[in-house]
Amino acid sequence: MSEIVAGWPILSILTFLPAAGAVLILLSRMSARGLNPGYDNGVKLLTLFFTIATFVVSLFAFAAFDPANPAFQLTENIPWAFGASYAMGVDTLAMSLVMLTTFLTPLCILASWVIEKQVSSYMVLFLLLETLMIGVFCAQDIILFYIFFEGGLIPMFILIGVWGGERRVYAAFKFFLYTLLGSLLMLVAIVAMVSMARAAGIENPFSIPALTEFAQSGGFSPDIQIWLWLAFFASFAVKMPMWPVHTWLPDAHVEAPTAASVVLAAILLKMGGYGFLRFSLPMFPDASHFFTPFVFALSVIAIVWASLVAFRQLDMKKLIAYSSVAHMGFVTMGIFSGNEQGIQGAIFQMLSHGIISGALFLCVGVVYDRMHTREIAFYGGLVNRMPVYAAIFLLFTMGNVGLPGTSGFPGEILTMVGAFQVNAWVAAGAALGVILSAAYALTLYRKVAFGVIENPNLDGITDLDTREWVMFVPLVVATLVMGLAPGYVLDFTQNSAEAISAAFLGARP
Amino acid sequence: MNPMSDFSASIPLAYPELLLVVFALSAAMIGAWFKDKAFHALSILGVAAIAGAGVLAMYGPFAPVEIFQGAMVVDGVAVFSKVLIAFAAAATLALGADHFGRVNDKRFEYPVLVTLAVLGMFVMVSAQDLITLYVGVELQSLSAYVLAAWRRDDPHSSEAGLKYFVLSAISSGLLLFGSSFVYGFTGSIRFDAIAAAVNEGAGGVGLLFGLVLMLCALGFKMSAAPFHMWTPDVYEGAPTPVTAFFAAAPKIAAVALMARVLYEPFAAMEAQWQQVVMALSAISMVWGSIAALQQTNLKRLMAYSSIGNIGFALMGLAAGGDEGAASALIYMALYLPTNIGIFALILAMRREGEPAETVADLAGMAQKRPFMAALFTMLLFSIAGIPPFAGFIGKLLVFSAAVDGGLIWLAVLGGVAAVVAAAYYLRLIASIWFAPPAVQLQAPSGTIMVTATAAAVLSFPILVLMLGAVERWVDAAVRMSF
Numbered sequence: 007m008s009e010i011v012a013g014w015p016i017l018s019i020l021t022f023l024p025a026a027g028a029v030l031i032l033l034s035r036m037s038a039r040g041l042n043p044g045y046d047n048g049v050k051l052l053t054l055f056f057t058i059a060t061f062v063v064s065l066f067a068f069a070a071f072d073p074a075n076p077a078f079q080l081t082e083n084i085p086w087a088f089g090a091s092y093a094m095g096v097d098t099l100a101m102s103l104v105m106l107t108t109f110l111t112p113l114c115i116l117a118s119w120v121i122e123k124q125v126s127s128y129m130v131l132f133l134l135l136e137t138l139m140i141g142v143f144c145a146q147d148i149i150l151f152y153i154f155f156e157g158g159l160i161p162m163f164i165l166i167g168v169w170g171g172e173r174r175v176y177a178a179f180k181f182f183l184y185t186l187l188g189s190l191l192m193l194v195a196i197v198a199m200v201s202m203a204r205a206a207g208i209e210n211p212f213s214i215p216a217l218t219e220f221a222q223s224g225g226f227s228p229d230i231q232i233w234l235w236l237a238f239f240a241s242f243a244v245k246m247p248m249w250p251v252h253t254w255l256p257d258a259h260v261e262a263p264t265a266a267s268v269v270l271a272a273i274l275l276k277m278g279g280y281g282f283l284r285f286s287l288p289m290f291p292d293a294s295h296f297f298t299p300f301v302f303a304l305s306v307i308a309i310v311w312a313s314l315v316a317f318r319q320l321d322m323k324k325l326i327a328y329s330s331v332a333h334m335g336f337v338t339m340g341i342f343s344g345n346e347q348g349i350q351g352a353i354f355q356m357l358s359h360g361i362i363s364g365a366l367f368l369c370v371g372v373v374y375d376r377m378h379t380r381e382i383a384f385y386g387g388l389v390n391r392m393p394v395y396a397a398i399f400l401l402f403t404m405g406n407v408g409l410p411g412t413s414g415f416p417g418e419i420l421t422m423v424g425a426f427q428v429n430a431w432v433a434a435g436a437a438l439g440v441i442l443s444a445a446y447a448l449t450l451y452r453k454v455a456f457g458v459i460e461n462p463n464l465d466g467i468t469d470l471d472t473r474e475w476v477m478f479v480p481l482v483v484a485t486l487v488m489g490l491a492p493g494y495v496l497d498f499t500q501n502s503a504e505a506i507s508a509a510f511l512g513a514r515p
Numbered sequence: 516m517n518p519m520s521d522f523s524a525s526i527p528l529a530y531p532e533l534l535l536v537v538f539a540l541s542a543a544m545i546g547a548w549f550k551d552k553a554f555h556a557l558s559i560l561g562v563a564a565i566a567g568a569g570v571l572a573m574y575g576p577f578a579p580v581e582i583f584q585g586a587m588v589v590d591g592v593a594v595f596s597k598v599l600i601a602f603a604a605a606a607t608l609a610l611g612a613d614h615f616g617r618v619n620d621k622r623f624e625y626p627v628l629v630t631l632a633v634l635g636m637f638v639m640v641s642a643q644d645l646i647t648l649y650v651g652v653e654l655q656s657l658s659a660y661v662l663a664a665w666r667r668d669d670p671h672s673s674e675a676g677l678k679y680f681v682l683s684a685i686s687s688g689l690l691l692f693g694s695s696f697v698y699g700f701t702g703s704i705r706f707d708a709i710a711a712a713v714n715e716g717a718g719g720v721g722l723l724f725g726l727v728l729m730l731c732a733l734g735f736k737m738s739a740a741p742f743h744m745w746t747p748d749v750y751e752g753a754p755t756p757v758t759a760f761f762a763a764a765p766k767i768a769a770v771a772l773m774a775r776v777l778y779e780p781f782a783a784m785e786a787q788w789q790q791v792v793m794a795l796s797a798i799s800m801v802w803g804s805i806a807a808l809q810q811t812n813l814k815r816l817m818a819y820s821s822i823g824n825i826g827f828a829l830m831g832l833a834a835g836g837d838e839g840a841a842s843a844l845i846y847m848a849l850y851l852p853t854n855i856g857i858f859a860l861i862l863a864m865r866r867e868g869e870p871a872e873t874v875a876d877l878a879g880m881a882q883k884r885p886f887m888a889a890l891f892t893m894l895l896f897s898i899a900g901i902p903p904f905a906g907f908i909g910k911l912l913v914f915s916a917a918v919d920g921g922l923i924w925l926a927v928l929g930g931v932a933a934v935v936a937a938a939y940y941l942r943l944i945a946s947i948w949f950a951p952p953a954v955q956l957q958a959p960s961g962t963i964m965v966t967a968t969a970a971a972v973l974s975f976p977i978l979v980l981m982l983g984a985v986e987r988w989v990d991a992a993v994r995m996s997f
Contacts, residue, residue, distance in 0.1 A: 036886065087982035088912065124882065149911070153902035160896055163941070167949040168881070175949050179941060186901075186937055190930035193911070197918045197926065 015082050016067045017094040017144045020104070021137055023063060024111075027056030028133035035126045046125040050115070053129040057112040057136065064108035071101055076501040078146060078215060086147075089204070090212040093146040099283060099353060099502035100143040102495070106360045107143070107273050109480070111136045114265035116477040117368050120375050121169060121263065128169060131161040132265070139273050143280065147212050148196050155277060156189050162266065162274070170261035177254075177261035184254040188241035195237030199289075202226065214284070221289040222509055228292040235293035238285050246278030248301075248338060249308035252331045259327035260380075264371030267323065271330050272364035276356045279337045283349070287341065287506050291513030294342065301342040302425070302432045308335035309439030317446040322370045322380045325450055326363060329406060332439055333359045339436055340421030344510040348424020349503040350496055355417030357495060358488055362405040362414055365481040369399045372474055373454075376467055382450065387459035392469040396455045398478050403451045405485050407444045413488030416496070518584065525582035528575065528589045531568040531597060532641075535634040538564035539627055546623035554621035558612030561626030562605045565633055569601025572637075577995045585705055587641040591992025595844060596640040596771035603763035603851050604633045606966055610859055611756030613962040618868075620666070629760065632658035636768035642775065645694040645704040652690065652736060652772075655765060656683050662760065663753045675752025682745045683735070690732035696725025697780075709780035723787055729776065730791050737769035739795045739829060740802040743822045747810075750818035755870060758814055759858030762821050767847045770828050774840045777832060778997040785835050792833040797928055799826030804935035813861050813872045816939065817854075820898065823936050824850050830929055831913040834920030841993040842916040845985065846909040849978060853897045853906060856970025860891050863959030863967070871954060874943060879952025887959065888947050890971045897974040899940040900933050905974040908982060 031049055071079055078095035085091045096104060114132070121128050138161070141154035159182055167178035203211035203220050210216050226234060244251045255275075259267050287294050309332050316328035333355065340352030372395060373388070374380055389396035405412035408419075418440060426433035459465065470478070488495055526533070542557050577591035608629045615621055635655030642648035660683070664676020698704055700722040701712035713722070735742040750758045777788055803823025810816040828850070831843030864871045881888040897904030910933060917926040959967075978985070 032889075085983070087908075087986045088915075127881065127885065153907070156902045156907075160901060163944070164892075164948050167945060175945055178945070178949070179938070182941060183934060183938055187931070187934045190933055191927070194914055194918065194923070194926045194930050197911070197915045198923065201915065201919050 015094075016063070016070060017080050017096065018082060020060060020063045020067055020108070021094070021140045021144055023060045024056055024133040024136040024140075027053060028130045028137075031126055031130050031133070046122070049126045049129050050119060053133060054112060054115045056133060057108075057115050060136065060140075061108040061112055064105055067096075068101065068105060071096065073098055073101075073498050074501070076505055081146065083146075089200075089210070090149040091147050091210070092150060093213060094144045094150075095146040096144055097502050098499050099280070099506075102353065102357060102499055103143045103273075103276055103280060104140055106276070106357055107136065107139050109484070110268065110272050110360065110364055113364070113368070113477050113480065114268050116473055117268065117371055118263070118265040119473055123169065128165070131165055135161040135165070135269065139269070139277075142277055146214050148200065148214055148217060149212055151214065152189075152193060152196060155281075156186075158274065158277075159185055162270070165266045166258055166262045169263040169266070172261070173257070174261040177257040180254045181258040184244050184251070185241075188244035188251075191237045192241035195234045199226070199234060202230075218288050218509075222291075222512075226290065228296075231290040231293035232296065235286055235290040235297060238281065238290075239297070242278040242281040242286065243304075244278075245281070246275060246334050246338065247331060248278075248304050248334065249311055249331065250304075252308070252312070255331060256324050256327040259330075259367075260321060260323045264367060264374065267367040267371075268364040271327075271367060272360035275330065275334060276360060279334070279341065279352060279356050282338070282341050283353070283502075283506055287344070288509040291510045294344070294510060295513060298342050298344070298428070301338055302429060305335040305339035305342070306432055306435035306439075308332060308338075309436050310442065313439050313442035313446060317442065317449070320382055322382055322450065322454070323367065325382070325446065326366050326370065326406075329443060329446065330359070330363050332443060333363070333406075335439065336418055336421045336436060339425050339432060340417075343421070343424035343428045344507060345424050345427055346500075346503050346507045347420050347427070349507050350499060351417050351420025351422075351424055353499045353503060354413075354488075354492065354495055355421060358405070358413035358417045358485075361481055361484050361488070362402055362412075365398075365402045365478070365485070366406060368477060368481070369395070369402060372470065373467075377463065382453050384461060385454045385464065386461065387455070387457045387464070388467070389455045390459055391464065391467045394469050394475075398470075398482060399455060400451060401482060401485065403447050405489070406447045408440055411486070411489045413485045413492070415489060416492040521584055528580060528582050529587075531572040531575075531601075532634060532637050534564055534568045534571060535630055535637065539630040539634065542623070542627045542630065546627065549623075551621045551623050553623045554625070555612070555616065557623050557626045558608065558616075561630055562609050562612070565601050565608060565630060566605040568633070568637070569598050569605065572597035572601060577992055579996060581643060585707075586644055586647045587638070588643040589641060590996040591994075592771055592775065592840075592844070592996040593641045595848075595989060595992045596767055597637055599767045599848055599851060600633060600636045600640070600764045603767065603855060604629060604636075604760065606855050607756060607760040607763055607858075609962055610759060610855075610862060610966055611754075613960055614754070614756045614862055617960065624661075625665075628658045628662055632662070632760075633764065636764060639768045640771040640775070642772065643706050645698065648772065648776075649687075649690060649694065653687060655768065656687065656736070659683075659761065659765070662757045663749050665754050665757055669752075671752040672754065673752075675749045678752075679745055679749045686732045686735035686742070689728050689735075693725045693728030693730075693732060696721055696728065700725065706775075706780040710782060713781060713783045723784070726781055726784065726788060727791055730773075730788065730795075733769060733773050733776065734795050737766060737773065737825050738818075738822055739825050740799040740822055743799070743802070746822060747815045747818040750821075751812055751814045755814065755858065755862045755872070758817075759855060759862065762817060762858060763851050763855050766821065766825065767844075767851060770825070770832070770843055770847050773829075774832055774843060774997075778840060782997070789833055789835060792829055793922065793925060796826045796829035796833050797925060799823060799829065800929055800932035801826075804932045804939075807936065807939045810939070811873050811875070813874065813877075813943075816874070816943075817857065817861070820936070820940075821854070823932065824854075824898070826932070827910060827913050827929060830922070830925055831916045833925065834913075834916040834922055836916075836920060837990070837993045837997065838919055839916045840997060841986075841989045842912040844993065845989050846913050848985065848989070849905040849909040849974075850898070852970040852973040852978075853894050853904075856890065856894045856967045856974070857898065859963045859966040859970065860887060860894070860959075863887065863956075863963045865957045866954050867957075871956060874946050875950075876954055876956070877943060877946040878950035878954070880947045880956070883952050884956065887964075887967075890967045891947055892944055893971045894967070894974060895940045895944055899937045901937070903975065903979060905978045908978070
């Protein structure tokens with residue numbers, strides 16, 4: 007299979023295929039004189055086709071990719087302006103996140119089938135968002151990375167603001183301005199790094215591999231690293247989101263339409279973790295060591311605090327949003343433990359959280375589409391009317407808790423193993439979070455699914471339809487496969503984890 | 516060289532200016548004869564003449580050539596600025612002719628005045644001594660006062676014109692006063708002679724005093740804070756196409772002139788002027804962002820936006836060196852089309868023949884006029900500096916120049932100001948997309964849509980693809996000029 011794509015700019019095709027779909031829809035919208043009733047459905051089908059095609063292309067890329075090779079692969083490089091270039095390439099870390107993105111987006115489109123307002127705009131924005139998300143992981147040039155990273159705000163802002171819930175405008179502004187402030191500080195740091203690398207005679211100072219090499223040969227003195235690290239941290243911590251800059255997340259999640267919530271939780275949050283792994287650890291190892299206790303403290307606070315807050319939520323989406331904050335605490339803890347187990351666990355947890363939290367938001371979306379409320383107290387006894395739904399919801403709840411056999415388990419245990427080697431107290435605090443996550447997740451499940459139906463509105467509620475079946479089956483399979491045979495994923499990401507860990511540990515004072 | 520042969524050698528290099536002079540004078544004659552019946556023909560010819568001057572300017576040499584016995588110079592920066600000025604002015608003249616034609620306010624002086632203003636700007640960016648500088652600035656300003664007061668019967672417009680005139684006259688006074696100090700302490704009005712005198716250590720406090728006064732006056736002309744007070748009132752009071760004109764071409768002329776004054780005669784005083792330019796830049800960025808937050812009128816809002824954007828361009832100049840000047844010029848080049856596009860769309864917003872120009876009037880555009888809404892959104896994100904649009908690249912370049920020049924704090928301040936500024940651009944986008952449709956807007960004219968589409972296309976795909984070429988052009992221009 008890999009021979010077929012040899013010599014093709016496969017990553018560019020992968021990145022811009024959804025954008026091509028968006029352009030096609032725009033053209034069709036402009037040429038349509040008076041919309042006929044089937045138009046919206048046609049747009050939905052076209053979008054689904056493009057996202058699935060993107061997934062297929064990503065499979066080709068995956069086949070052409072050699073996981074044993076630690077270098078960036080499938081590279082493309084076209085010089086651009088002021089020394090920057092259009093450079094694409096993936097290593098195993100990036101490849102795994104690209105696969106997550108292309109895998110989840112078609113499911114999001116399926117979940118968006120219920121959208122009825124301004125359908126073509128919605129689908130255009132969603133396709134553009136997919137392009138930007140894939141681009142973030144494929145970019146090998148630091149400016150290109152920033153363009154994709156930051157550009158994602160635009161479709162997200164409009165998606166939340168137009169198709170969201172009641173407080174959508176507030177949530178959209180908060181989301182946009184919070185992330186923008188972090189990112190602009192990062193931009194200044196990027197400019198400073200490039201300026202230093204150029205002054206040191208590095209030939210292509212915008213290239214991420216070249217900058218990494220420059221940094222690891224001692225290009226940035228520890229004092230400067232502190233400032234650069236903080237600027238990058240401002241961006242990634244907001245994106246992640248880490249306590250205490252997480253407050254945009256519950257607002258954005260609650261108000262976003264289901265599919266946007268899925269994308270937000272499953273993919274956009276991963277950009278923070280990806281950033282830490284791609285930039286902070288390998289490029290500023292001294293500063294990372296310096297700040298490790300700080301990040302550990304924030305991670306444990308996030309895990310415990312967010313779990314406790316989740317416990318008290320009345321809104322299903324808000325509960326899952328806080329549980330995301332807690333799970334991201336495991337990711338940051340794993341990353342900054344810096345050893346191979348911790349980083350492997352963090353990558354695994356990112357992928358697993360992408361699938362499980364995405365699935366949980368879809369589960370909420372299923373009942374929200376039927377009843378138009380996310381209030382936990384409204385529901386109860388759904389197992390009587392929706393047995394299949396209840397079973398699926400249970401599986402993902404268990405995944406969220408980290409039950410062995412689901413994909414939630416290996417990531418959590420590995421990050422804790424990693425953290426334990428560095429600081430036993432941190433690991434102990436995180437373990438407390440695991441218990442709390444069982445408490446809130448199971449409580450949610452009990453309140454929604456078990457018992458008898460007391461609310462008469464729920465009498466007529468129906469179980470999953472075909473579209474929803476199609477939407478959930480891949481997620482169920484992925485959760486179980488990653489839970490029962492985590493080795494596939496762990497072997498795949500191993501060389502990235504090794505390289506990052508080596509760069510970090512090599513600088514240990 | 517004897518005067519006659521110098522004159523005949525200078526003529527070919529002054530073709531762009533001569534074309535403008537010939538057009539302006541003959542158009543005034545034709546207009547005097549045919550009165551306002553000539554409006555349409557003169558407007559079309561005016562667009563052609565100004566664009567033609569831009570094309571002619573493009574053939575100028577990059578290596579400096581002095582003309583008219585050293586009063587003016589043709590070099591890379593002048594060539595680049597003239598091309599930008601000409602295309603910005605031609606686009607805004609076309610918008611204005613279209614607009615005044617539709618509202619039946621056809622007075623033939625409009626194309627004549629715009630052409631004279633463009634001529635003034637051409638002289639400004641080519642100025643090689645203090646007198647030429649002053650003549651250029653005044654020619655441009657005098658035309659602008661009349662344009663600002665275009666709607667004589669409208670008190671707002673008259674107020675705008677008067678306010679602009681009085682305040683601008685003060686700044687012209689400062690410019691002359693400052694020039695006289697410079698002349699007094701260096702003994703020459705010619706830039707090269709001033710530079711030589713400064714290099715030899717002439718001046719001291721008196722020269723510095725003159726330089727600061729000149730910078731204040733130039734800051735006034737480019738509406739940099741704290742010399743920005745006239746801007747919001749003039750932008751709001753003047754007819755929208757005139758505002759679009761003010762917001763585009765004169766800005767690039769002022770930035771290019773500022774660059775020339777800083778880098779040619781006063782290059783050796785960089786340590787002194789850097790502080791002034793830094794202060795102008797920081798105050799403009801901060802005030803341009805904060806003051807705009809409360810505006811509801813789109814034109815006032817764009818006035819503060821232009822103040823903030825000038826702050827970013829000045830950041831590039833403050834950084835010093837070729838990289839700094841190049842980044843400021845590229846910043847302006849990327850800012851211009853976006854700005855013209857936004858004004859074209861504001862011009863397009865009309866309801867029952869009346870202009871609709873508040874943020875609330877944008878409400879629900881995404882549902883009523885999706886194509887216009889898409890253009891507006893792209894242009895606003897571009898001017899807010901969000902990637903992948905052109906505005907982002909401009910900000911990246913000035914940040915880069917500032918960091919290379921050791922002004923990291925200014926870059927960080929610019930980053931924070933850009934976030935505040937994003938908040939008010941987002942308010943417009945939120946109105947376009949999130950608010951329910953409020954008013955039924957009239958369908959925009961073809962000229963407006965073509966301009967806005969061209970601006971949007973320039974702000975994303977084309978400029979991003981051609982950025983390398985633009986960058987090489989400006990780099991060469993700056994390197995060979997200064």
